Amino acid sequence: MITSDKKIAIMDNTLREGEQTAGVAFSKEEKIDIALKLDQAGVDYIEAGFPAVSEQEFNIIKKVNSLGIKAKIMALARTSKADVDLVYEAGCHGVTFFIPTSEILLKAKSNMSGIEPQKLIESSIEAVDYAKRRNLYVAFGAEDSTRTDFEFILRMYKAVIDAGADIVAVVDTVSRLTPVDTYNMVKEMKERLGGAPISTHLHNDFGMATANTVSAVMAGADQIQTTINGLGERAGSPSLQECVMAVKELTEYDFNHINTHIFKELSNMIIKYSGVNFSPLMPIVGENAFSHESGLHASAVLNDPKSYEPFSPDLVGTQTKFIIGKHTGKNIVKHILEKTFHIDEISQEMLQSVVKEVKEKGSSARLNYDDVFKIYSDIKRRNKNV
Structure with missing residues (x-):
């Protein structure tokens, strides 16, 4: 197989999305252990949490930033200056913005019902501009973008890129994509945004999170978002172990910067800290995998x-x-x-x-x-x- 020199970055969301798994709550000490182990694994970015959630969450993120690890620490924020300030004050390298864009989410969120689409774009531009003036790396995602009019997503993403966003994401909030859909969406988005860096934030409601992530990489995605063991909301997220090994073994791309040798150890740590036991049939690191x-x-x-x-x-x-x-x-x-x-x-x-x-x-x-x-x-x- 001919291999590609392109480096695919990994943003691991275990400390934020992973902790949103039903019944999971990591302690400060556990989050520090996980961050250190993820850094040992060689992931490029670690999303450490959502500082606006609580003062305790803010302090934990600040502590993770003080560890001196190589991975760049990110934190989640709404498109508000107050949220950006918390990310900045916690010492993060960058901010991961999210803003709902689908009609169903806008209606479901009482404070956003009836908002005009252009207002969403304007508030996004303002938030990105503010974050860049804070010298933050900006990752931007339209929540539920796969159930939002594609032309609107392109318009929004072009606007935030022009405002300084470093990367934009395909956000499949409730798993509406198949691998073919994922490939086509990433490829078209990449082309129509002039080759701008594309990330993915996918979910596993139909058991296709890993397959969709691999398709995204093959279509030209520059970054993938994962969690250890596939933890996450509802049925979870793309598994770090599965995505890395599938891309390495099945595509022309590689993850040579990732230390796969600690994947079993990393998995066992998360099982211990999360209390979530997985089927022995879990791929890559499950008890029956070999x-x-x-x-x-x-x-x-x-x-x-x-x-x-x-x-x-x-x-x-x-x-x-x-x-x-x-x-x-x-x-x-x-x-x-x-x-x-x-x-x-x-x-x-x-x-x-x-x-x-x-x-x-x-x-x-x-x-x-x-x-x-x-x-x-x-x-x-x-x-x-x-």
Whole structure:
């Protein structure tokens, strides 16, 4: 595969969007740990929170800014000078503006019902101009932009870019995009805005957040927004781990600046701090992501891991696991006894006896490597007593 030299930036939203997951609230210490680990992972931007929420939130964001990390710290703001002032006073590198633009959101928000579209553009220009005069990097997103008239979004984005916005985003607030839609929207937006930098803020209501993010990258997006483990409102956001590995493995683009080797560690940290447990089937870092039970599959993996693994588990800080059960074959039993318990000489008769008993017990209970060794030891002892 021919690779592209273009660097795709990552803005991780775990500390803000991720904390909006139902039932999740990170402590100050946890937010600091997460920020430090994200920096170790090499993400370009960290959205640390929404300072207008509370004095406590403001102080936490200010603390994150004092850590001296390489990632650039961003904070969320409405298009108001007061919100910009809080972002600036917290010491952030930049501001992430949001303003609702779809008819349904404008009607649903009582303070914005009936507002004229031009007023939205004017308030956006004023906010961007004010932020730039504060020397802030400006990321601008029209909330629910995928349910807003596209021509209006283009007009708004051209206006804020002219006012100094550094990047504008496709914001798919309630997941109205398919991968094809995402590709077409990003590509057309990129072309009609004269190549201006494009970001994505997507959601996972239909399980397509990762696929849509990959499509956006392929269409020319310059930045993607993610969360660890895909935390976020409702069904969540694009997963940092999934997006990075999918882009690396499936497209011409890469994330060479991202330290993927700590992805499993990062995932475990978020599970611990959020209290949100994920399915073992979660891609990339889930418990089953590199697990094998079927005898034929497991044997093939022993011969060549690429046969049934999309990439080396070492790349994301995990390892191949063989699950012991009714589908386990003799090659895996032999491998476990030899490599884990250092049993060098196993007769075919003994091996067949162990496999038979493993399959029988594995039909009603999940076994582990120690169980295999115990079965082996019990059979060996019984044979001696015959």
